[in-house]
Amino acid sequence: MSPHDPDHSSQCCPTSIPRRLAPAAPKIEKVSARALAVWLTGCVVYVTAFTGRTSFGVAGVAAIERFSVDASALAVFTSVQVGVYAFAQVPMGVLIDRLGPKKMLFYGALIMALGQIILGLTTNYGVAIAARVLIGLGDATAFLSVMRLLPLWFPLKKAPFFGQITGTIGQLGQFLSAVPFLFFLNSWGWTWAFVSLGAVGVLVAGAAWLVIADSPVTLAKSDLRVTESLRIIVRDPFVWQAFFTHWTSMVVLVVFSLLWGAPLMKLALGLSPAEVGMIFSVSSVITVLSGPIHGVISQRLGRNREWYSVGAGLIAGGVSIWFFIASAPRGIVALCIFVGLLAFFITGSGFGFDTVRENVDVKVIAAATGLANMGGFVSTMIAAQLVGALLSVSEGYGWDDFAFAWWAVTATWAVGMGGFAVAMWKVRRRPRPHPERSF
Secondary structure, three states: OOOOOHHHHHHHOOOOOOOOOOOOOOOOOOOOHHHHHHHHHHHHHHHHHHHHHHHHHHHHHHHHHHHOOOHHHHHHHHHHHHHHHHHOHHHHHHHHHHHOHHHHHHHHHHHHHHHHHHHHHOOOHHHHHHHHHHHHHHHHHHHHHHHHHHHHHOOOOOHHHHHHHHHHHHOHHHHHHHHHHHHHHHHHOHHHHHHHHHHHHHHHHHHHHHHOOOOOOOOOOOOOOHHHHHHHHHOOHHHHHHHHHHHHHHHHHHHHHHHHHHHHHHHHOOOOHHHHHHHHHHHHHHHHHHHHHHHHHHHHHHHHHHHHHHHHHHHHHHHHHHHHOOOOOOOHHHHHHHHHHHHHHHHHHHHHHHHHHHHOOHHHHHHHHHHHHHHHHHHHHHHHHHHHHHHHHHOOOOHHHHHHHOHHHHHHHHHHHHHHHHHHHHHHOOOOOOHHHOO
């Protein structure tokens, strides 16, 4: 028995952690119709989760009236959902590794559906917040579960492309929130809109149970203890490289689009609502189009994609510094360049998931993906709060105020680039754990 075998290690050295477990995934040679059916059904669950995540954004005015709250209390709905989603990533990843993606997609869809139904029926602010917690918990299972299916159903070389397509398909949830859901909300009212969304969730859960299988062959679930799974992933430099890939590629654009972009464009640049909407539309279109492109790039580069991530991170930070270092407000052309470059390279954040898929044992791959997925959300939460603090210090919303406050985003990005460099250095010091899984 190998000295790195988990059973041998636990018997001889109870406190040691095996450097790497044996790969447990079946070797897939081609994309089958069954694999496509499983993946597409998982994507339907993910789209439903994305719709639930974004549905409250179009219901803000109605929420103020329904729950009799001000804008500050309304913001708690979004903060709670995003916070729960981010910090549930690793626990949900551990559960996916232990129970399998099929069960977690099924139960996650039901939990989201329950949250939507409660949200649709209640008029109590506290109960509505609790419903958003349920939606965030259910949402946290979807993306990780679909990513967990990829190495089990698809050839490893094609998984990066399907991973990027998964993220692109998920963007349909934003459209479903903004068009059909908003139509139902305006036509039928709050209760019918959210209860209907919950009903769709129940149907989607049923489809997941009927169609999805964890693997084309019987595959043993992870038998690792939770603490052992966590120790393995937090000590793995490949996971931290993926974490900081996600961090550096996402932070600038997500802070802009999620919170501070609209105030910056309206108050500091003097753009009209139509122009603000146009900028956000440009960002969305470029993001969707760049997903498949980065899927092909990741597939072609293979293990050398980390150098592309370095370049993408430097471009994200560089364009941010270039845009805000100007002494006078930038024009709309410069703004389009700023947003366009960030939107194109943001889908490169998915390279981190490809790194995890190819270098981390299948038994902990969902937990490792969850930790990697936290990178962009943790950096966004930190940077967004720091921008708000610096704007409070400057006591204004002019161009100089935003240019000063945006250094918080640049500093957060720089921390991520430093973390990426350290993780990459550690990766280079050790051999590839599964050379046969690289290409």
